[in-house]
Amino acid sequence: MKYRRKLFAAKTMSGRDCPGLLAAAVKENVAYHRAHNPAYRRLLDGMGFDAAHFDRFSQLPFLTTAFLKGQDLNTKRSFYMAQSSGTSGKKSAVSYAPDDLPVLLKTAVHAMAQRGLFSPKPVNYVMLGYRYHRGNQAQTMRTAYLGTLMAPALRKRFALEWRDGAYQPRLEGLLEDLVKFSRSSFPCRILGFPSYLFFLLERMEERQIRLTMPAGSKILLGGGWKQFAQEEVEKAELYRLARERLGIAEEDIVEIFAAVEHPVIYCDCPRHHFHVPAYARVMIRDVHSLKPLPMGEPGLIHFVSPILKGSPVVSIMTDDIGVLHPGSACGCGDPAPFFTVLGRAGLSEIKTCVQGANEYAEGQL
Ligand SMILES: [Zn+2]
CATH class of the missing domain: 2.30.38.10 (Luciferase; Domain 3)
Structure with missing residues (x-):
């Protein structure tokens, strides 16, 4: 080729x-x-x-x-099969050949480097998604996990933890984590579904919680809005809430688009x-x-x-x-x-x- x-x-x-x-x-x-x-x-x-x-x-x-x-x-046949999250019940399985992996990696690095996502400085991660679990092969989770490789992790906290055979949400715990991370001298990175971020920010607004995350903190969004279509808010509203509740400016919010069937990683430009x-x-x-x-x-x-x-x-x-x-x-x-x-x-x-x-x-x- x-x-x-x-x-x-x-x-x-x-x-x-x-x-x-x-x-x-x-x-x-x-x-x-x-x-x-x-x-x-x-x-x-x-x-x-x-x-x-x-x-x-x-x-x-x-x-x-x-x-x-x-x-x-x-x-x-490959050792790596990417699967879509299968919200409709059926899943797509797309196979990667061994020499696809370096190409995929290069394109991902190329897209993400343009938004300055690679950093040697350790960060605290807040994952607005599932903690990786062997039973769950969904690509969105793997992508989120890969998202934590761009800067070394001090701590990782998840919105959903695997407990007693099922994923349990822990928004309350996540709020406490955010308060802790806001006092850290290291930046925080919030990764995951936009809908979860919205829920989190909404909860903060209800309680009048206003944090200022450390300088260099970023939000990385991916995975789309599809599961919570009725909760979709205008992006402008999400950016406003992020600035108001977390002190994270719009230019530090990066959205990523990728599909299992079209594994080109798209990172938005500074104008989203x-x-x-x-x-x-x-x-x-x-x-x-x-x-x-x-x-x-x-x-x-x-x-x-x-x-x-x-x-x-x-x-x-x-x-x-x-x-x-x-x-x-x-x-x-x-x-x-x-x-x-x-x-x-x-x-x-x-x-x-x-x-x-x-x-x-x-x-x-
Ligand atoms: Zn542009």
Whole structure:
């Protein structure tokens, strides 16, 4: 995979966007999976896809995240399987080949270094999620655990502890931890789901608790809002509460976006936008016709990246609704387009549409 190697070389990753190289790496990736994965080959052949003649990313056949749930379409068996959290009951399992791991690591480091997340100074961690437990394979938890590797840990405290065979919430204990950490001379890092942070800040507001976390403290958010959609608040409200209750400024709040089926790590820019790196493309498709939409129009988010050898997830259509904007609309200086996630497709018409795309894919297998 020489084009993949070039695409994920440090120089290319931090340099200017190179669509020719990305297209070559995508072609190479599709050809690799086609040659080594009979199910994927049948799928491509059924769609009449000719890798030699594709010239636009929008022409790539896609798999949907909903289709991948409950399927084993992996190209390689690997020692590492990433699983989605499976909020709908079904889980996606995406296999990583051994030489996928250095690429994944490089992209994660590249994204996170841009927001200054690596620090030799030890920090106290507040994990707004589960304490890692062998029985729970959810990728969101593993990602949160990886989040604690960017700065050495003095102490780690969790919102959910495994007790008596189940996860028990401990928001009260967490509040006490925060008070303790606010008196420390080391920074604090709060990691996890935005919804948990909101609950925590709300509790603090109710009790008029106002803390000033040590200088250099940060909040890292990931995992989305999907389990608590009814509790979703505007991000601005969350930033206001974080400043008011913890003394953590908006620029020290970093949001991370990643999906099991598209394991490119996106870190938001200082203006909280997810810019698309040189090794990925994002398209927005109409929820009815699935046709690509121009920038600014909301639709289903379609990701392309030749990042994995373990699974043919080079072109993935999610059931997330989003919008793509030109880089210039952000103002942070990054010229790459950025996407905004508006939410999960919940309307029955959108479900029908995604379902239709799934049935179409299934028909090819
Ligand atoms: Zn930006």
